[in-house]
Structure formats: C-alpha cells, structure tokens
Amino acid sequence: MRLTTRQKILARDDRTVFLLFGHDASDREVYSLLSVAIDRLEGCLAAMDRDGFEPGQWGEILFHGVGQPTAYQLKALRQQFDLVAN
Numbered sequence: 001m002r003l004t005t006r007q008k009i010l011a012r013d014d015r016t017v018f019l020l021f022g023h024d025a026s027d028r029e030v031y032s033l034l035s036v037a038i039d040r041l042e043g044c045l046a047a048m049d050r051d052g053f054e055p056g057q058w059g060e061i062l063f064h065g066v067g068q069p070t071a072y073q074l075k076a077l078r079q080q081f082d083l084v085a086n
Contacts, residue, residue: 017081032064
C-alpha cells in the first residue's frame with residue numbers, strides 16, 4: 001500500500017491501529033494491538049511481510065498477550081479503537 005502525498009499531508013497527525021497475531025521467538029502464539037503513525041505506515045506494512053517483524057519497532061504497543069485474546073477483550077478493543085475484522 002502506498003499513500004499519496006495528499007493522504008500523507010491530510011493524515012500526518014493520525015495513527016492507524018492494528019490487531020496483530022503471530023508467534024514469538026519461543027514459537028508461542030501471541031497477539032498485540034499496535035498503534036502506528038501514518039508517516040511510518042508504509043514501512044511497517046512492508047516489514048510485516050518479512051520474517052522477524054518486531055511491532056515495537058514501528059509504533060506503540062497498546063495491548064499484548066500470549067495465546068488468543070478472549071471474546072470479551074476483542075469486543076472491548078474493537079469498540080474502543082473502531083477495529084474492523086477482515
């Protein structure tokens with residue numbers, strides 16, 4: 001995904017929030033809620049496609065855990081951050 005210059009200017013102070021799922025170095029299932037500044041979004045999206053992605057290098061980790069978030073946690077996160085399931 002590439003942002004146009006106009007989109008970057010309009011969204012320069014905005015942040016995007018992702019609910020990420022993956023595995024840690026010990027191969028445990030993990031999840032995190034990552035807030036990324038728009039000016040770092042393109043690099044973050046490209047880094048997600050590579051092995052060794054470290055969410056904390058790209059933004060602020062708002063919430064994290066081992067395993068899967070509970071249904072209650074997911075509902076609260078979706079409501080608080082207007083997350084859209086894909």
